[in-house]
Every structure is written in C-alpha cells, then in structure tokens.
Amino acid sequence: MDRVVIKCKDLAQVREEIDKIDLQLIELLAIRSNYVIQAGGFKKNPEQVKAKGRVEEVISRIRKEALAKGLNQDLAEALWREMIKQFTNLEMKHLG
Numbered sequence: 886m887d888r889v890v891i892k893c894k895d896l897a898q899v900r901e902e903i904d905k906i907d908l909q910l911i912e913l914l915a916i917r918s919n920y921v922i923q924a925g926g927f928k929k930n931p932e933q934v935k936a937k938g939r940v941e942e943v944i945s946r947i948r949k950e951a952l953a954k955g956l957n958q959d960l961a962e963a964l965w966r967e968m969i970k971q972f973t974n975l976e977m978k979h980l981g
Contacts, residue, residue, distance in 0.1 A: 925979030928981060940966075944966065
C-alpha cells in the first residue's frame with residue numbers, strides 16, 4: 886500500500902484526513918478480529934493462543950516494517966503489543 890500524504894490547508898482538513906484513516910483502521914481491525922476468532926477455533930489450549938515465539942516474530946516484523954515506512958519503531962511495537970494482548974483475550978474465548 887503506497888502512502889499518500891496530502892498537504893493540508895488547515896487544521897480542519899488535517900482532522901478530516903485523520904478521521905478517514907481511523908475509519909480505515911476500524912475496518913481492517915474488524916477483519917483482523919474475524920481471523921483471530923477463526924484461529925481460536927483451530928487451537929485447543931491457552932498455550933497455543935499465547936504462542937510467545939509467534940508474538941516476538943510478529944513484533945520483529947512490525948519493527949522492521951515501521952522502520953522501512955518511517956514510523957517510530959517503539960510506537961509501532963507498543964501498539965502491536967497492546968493489540969496482540971487484546972486479540973489474545975478474544976481468541977481465548979473461541980478455543981476449539
């Protein structure tokens with residue numbers, strides 16, 4: 886996905902663009918949530934859900950991608966760790 890950043894003429898336009906992005910993020914998180922629920926159906930126990938090795942693999946990939954895209958790596962990691970925590974809780978409710 887190519888990044889398109891327009892030069893805004895004022896704060897109202899900046900906020901409008903941020904609001905558009907927020908809607909896109911919600912849509913993508915809803916899709917991700919569905920896949921998390923599906924994953925829970927394939928797993929049989931909490932240890933499979935927690936998958937510490939997988940978490941660190943994802944975080945490593947996210948940090949590299951953040952660096953490549955010019956996003957602060959610590960910010961990306963913090964967001965993903967919280968997201969993973971919340972999705973892990975959701976997945977636990979849908980164990981197979």
